[in-house]
Amino acid sequence: MLQISFIRANQERVLEGLKTRNFRDDDLQLVQQAVELDDQRKHLQKEHDDLLARANQLAKAIGELYKSGQRDEAETKKAEVAELKTKTKTLHEQLQNSETALVDLLLKIPNVPHPSVPAGASDEDNEVRQDWTQPLPELDGEALPHWDLAKKYNLIDFELGAKITGSGFPLFRGQGSRLQRALINFFLDEARRAGYEEIVPPLLVNESTARATGQLPDKEGQMYYVEKDDLYLIPTAEVPITNILRDVILEEKDFPIKMTGYTPCFRREAGAYGKDVRGLNRVHQFDKVEIVQATLPEQSYATLDSMVAQIEQLLQKLELPYRILRLCGGDLGFTSALTFDFEVYSAAQKRWLEVSSVSNFETFQSNRLRLRYRDENRKTQLAHTLNGSALALARIIAALLENNQTADGIRIPSVLQPYTGFNMIS
């Protein structure tokens, strides 16, 4: 959520941002409406506070009058307070309605894209940076997609997952399980070496938490919900880890905050269909190591670059063909100012699979989190937050299996071998 004060001061920029995101003309009026609602809110607040101030004065006076025995005088003033109170009550309701209306409106206004975000309507318009310099791997006719490889080597059992839970809940076994565990440990170790504190967070979160990182109300339908206890299963470790910083005021010297965590991620993926959902391409439960940072505003873009570099390194070490996309306005997430997606090439499927997304949210997230710091004048300012996957496992496994298949089995990248304890799946 953008701050209304920011919108007031930067109306043109916000409008430009909406255009970059292909908002329609009638949506552009949101900005004007927000300012008007805020005017109304301020006006009501002034009126409301003035009445309360008067009532407070009277209450004090009544106390004095009682002490000095002037009962009649006190009774007169009591009547006056009662009148004020009625008015205040009405105003209070109006004020609350006005505040709610303003927040509802602000929730519809997305983050302002960074100037480098290309205009564009859909993922077709993303700016692609091809980082894999060698020719993309070509597999011969025998090459199998990962779901067939998983069956051939008994690594993943989709049917058993479906039996136990339902489709989209794969069951890993044997060398498949060990590969999974190896990747998690490898990613966590790399993050730790890069200076991130490792966190093991809760996997279910309450409503306040889901709200603070923006899963509610935007993505309510995407989360599994435990009605009995009013808890949500996390769709990403970003949610609990970022909420560590909710309602926190930091000092400048505390930055940067760097945290990482491995968690399973649960997503309902309502509406997904077709070839996208085959095998590990799109599942309801997958594992991911997430990296989260909070920085001073002036450092956040340098930090974003460093996060991109770190993720890039992971893919290089895994020897996977990858490319980096700068998301265009139409594809950019609602809360992000700038996002880079990482995709790895799946040789058997002959398509790119998204394995990471790194974003700078600037103050959009910290505003809802109320994550602040004291600047040199001791004034509180919103910090910037960033996060990224480093990395999402399911699709990495898909790509590893497919790209590294040989007649003798599936080759394990050397960097992973100390973690797996084997160099070949056979």
Added chain:
RNA sequence: GGUGAGGUGGGUGAGUGGCUGAAACCACCGGUUUGCUAAACCGGCGUACCUUGAAAGGGGUACCGCGGGUUCGAAUCCCGCCCUCACCGCCA
């Protein structure tokens, strides 16, 4: 799941109807003193919103877990909820 105790500022903790946005102490920041450090002493030290001001600053409102209520007036009384701790039950 049951019973009991409790939730006050960064921390400890006082406060049972007006003099309390909140004592005291600790921590922290600034200063005095001082070979250095320490000690001592003095001062400062919450957040959000509204308003005024060029700014520094001034004025107002709200906040003592959250939400309601009683009252002229609530941290303090009442109701509901949440959370923490202890014990019992169950249990990896």
